[in-house]
Amino acid sequence: MAGHAEVKLVSNAMANTTRRKIMNLLLEMDLSKEDIGKAVGQSMLDYHLQILQQAGLIKIENNVASLTDFGRNFLESKGEKSERIEIRDARPVEVVEVKQLLPCIADTTKFRIIARMDPPLGGALKALEPLFPRGRYSERIGALIIQKGTVLITLYGTGNVTMTMIRDEAHAREILEELKRTINDAIEKGVTPAPKEKVRVDPMEVYRYLPGTNCRECGEQSCYSFAIRLVSGEVGLEKCKPLQEDKYATRLEHLRSLLAYL
Known part of the structure; x- marks a missing residue:
């Protein structure tokens, strides 16, 4: 269990708007200090990064910042979301x-x-x-x-x-x-239109990026059947074992983006 001093360090680190923005950016991906500066501004950037490091929330190696396991778990446990900008x-x-x-x-x-x-x-x-x-x-x-x-x-x-x-x-x-x-x-x-009704993803769009092996390891009779269940939200991409292989990494990335519509 974290001691009082550690809790105080984390509380102080997350009390600042800029540092919260940095943490949410790193939740998406590891970033160079240059990219972080572009996103949140260069003002006192080194200081903010130092505070986050001292709290054990991030680490910096070869000028690239990333969340520590503790930092990632902290954000997920608190349900932190990216801060909205008007x-x-x-x-x-x-x-x-x-x-x-x-x-x-x-x-x-x-x-x-x-x-x-x-x-x-x-x-x-x-x-x-x-x-x-x-x-x-x-x-x-x-x-x-x-x-x-x-x-x-x-x-x-x-x-x-x-x-x-x-x-x-x-x-x-x-x-x-x-x-x-x-x-x-x-x-x-300074304004955006009212939300529009979203167009559903067609199973055929999903099917095009599946391995197409019809191996049945997912429990379905074919890759197309699996695509239908993906679109309906009944199964996740992890059920497709071949898709987890390195040679299908690009397809997996595309499918993750495509299924974000659902």
């Missing part, structure tokens, strides 16, 4: 990087792209959700997930953007510019 308080974004990575697993003629928008939008992403008919904010990964035709876009609060089923870099830039215009228009107006 859309009127957000700053306009710019596309600062587009990089082509690998061919898509589902269609090797298409590409998976990673890009970056700056400044990071953080908790303002939740307020932007209604702008996109096929968009949903995921608390679990701290990202706004948008489907545009066959393209799946994941915009993280940290500023990173991933896209799948992209034709080429020009196609990626076209979508990013449209995304930027939509976001910046909302920021300029």
Whole structure:
């Protein structure tokens, strides 16, 4: 059991708004000090990180910060959520990087792209959700997930953007510019529209990213049957044993994003 001194350190660390934001960012993913500074500001950043380290909530190795097991357990036990930012308080974004990575697993003629928008939008992403008919904010990964035709876009609060089923870099830039215009228009107006009814995920969309082995290890007769149960929320992705293999890592990542609609 933690002593009085340890409890006091943690209480002091989490009493500050900036430090709470840092903790919630690290709940999504490990981040460099530079990325944290972009998200929360550079003012007294080293001091805030030092306080969190002294409380045993985070660790920093090779200039990259991550939650300790204690820090992660603390957030989960307290039910901490990403702090919301009003859309009127957000700053306009710019596309600062587009990089082509690998061919898509589902269609090797298409590409998976990673890009970056700056400044990071953080908790303002939740307020932007209604702008996109096929968009949903995921608390679990701290990202706004948008489907545009066959393209799946994941915009993280940290500023990173991933896209799948992209034709080429020009196609990626076209979508990013449209995304930027939509976001910046909302920021300029300071308001977002009322929430729209979400479109359900089609089981066939899910099926395309399953291994397709029909191995029946999940207890279903086929991968398509398993896809139907996934969409209905009756089973989780962990039931598909082949999907946990390293060679299916990209498919698993895509399915996690896709199923965030549900």
